[in-house]
Amino acid sequence: MTLSLFDQFQSPVFQGIPLIALAIALPWALYPTSTGRWMANRLLTAQTWFLNRFTNHLFLPMNTPGHKWAGLFAPLMVFLLTMNVLGLLPYTFTPTTQLSLNMGLAFPLWLATVIVGFRTQPAHALAHVLPEGTPTPLIPVLIIIESISLLIRPIALGVRLTANLTAGHLLMQLIGTAAFVLMPSMTTVALLTMGLLLLLTLLEIAVAMIQAYVFVLLVSLYLQENV
Template sequence: MMLSFFDQFMSPTYLGIPLIALALVLPWTLYPTPTPRWLNSRLLTLQGWFINRFTQQIFMPINPGGHKWAVMLASLMVFLTSLNMLGLLPYTFTPTTQLSLNMGLAVPLWLATVIIGMRNQPTAALGHLLPEGTPVLLIPVLIIIETISLFIRPLALGVRLTANLTAGHLLIQLIATAAFVLLPLMPTVAILTATVLFLLTLLEVAVAMIQAYVFVLLLSLYLQEKRL
């Protein structure tokens, strides 16, 4: 019986319980918790350095009013990176390949930036719908286009993350299947295919981290646009 390559993206269940809940909780148990000691371990020091550098990089161009989002976006970055990386392990499930999960993260955060921008700076928030110096005849058309682009943003956030991870997993499975089939027929070609698979796996590790960073970076740019 031939299974579809897309079966790996189905949410697994055990005794009727969806295991996606376990996959979402697991990353938080893998990170060490800070201790009251004066000197931390090397792992804790590296973890703190990474989070501090990431937070400084993301919030450097944002006004001080938007710095209250630092804890949320830094936690989201670590969470998405962990889910993406754990999904590359054998016999694991990647929750971020599910569009429903990604949209569940993208829509509330995007909507929060819009609502807070409308509450704090309504003139600046609405001003993005109409660029300065627009001819009078183009005003209705540009307002419609900018409004559509505003509401497409959460869809772009969710689809980008889903599409990149899904495409990478499919390529890995296709090349791994080809290497397994070619091994008894053409061992040399199978070894070359396995080498390509190894390089693609390294690329997917980079993609897993980059896509989490891009997701959070775009949210920070939306905050900067609202001038919080």
């Protein structure tokens, strides 16, 4: 029983070929592409409005040099949001429940922000390691602590996204299994459990959207410190 709970997090395989690459690439086909018409359809208009609002909200407090990252953060938000929400559908696979994928996204983005900081303003980037006015005996300890806190950022990014999605999926499967088992003997309790499962599903949709936004927001905050 314990093993079956985690089967949903295994990458699907067909004829020995992992299908995680297909699961990552397929959702992009769901979004409409812009056309040469003067008037776009409602779906394309809503998509454009969402991207514009998100980009403006994300980059409003950021300095002008950081605005060039808008072309990266907006598709990243759409990518994570699509992966998280589509993974809640039956008989689907959620690539963002894999820690390897999330770390593969978090570490390069974090490293890019650090490299930008050391390249554009090295003195300001090094100032984060040692706060101003630190007593001399505490300098080595604070340098070690601040360095560890800097290096742990990508790990926190990847683990946060993985843990939130994995916990939600496991809880939904546990409640769904309980409702299925209780249906023959305790119909009333099973119906109440199904109602709880419906509420939990709505909550998980909100969590999937929020976690995608939090991931991109934290990366933008790291960038804001270095531009």
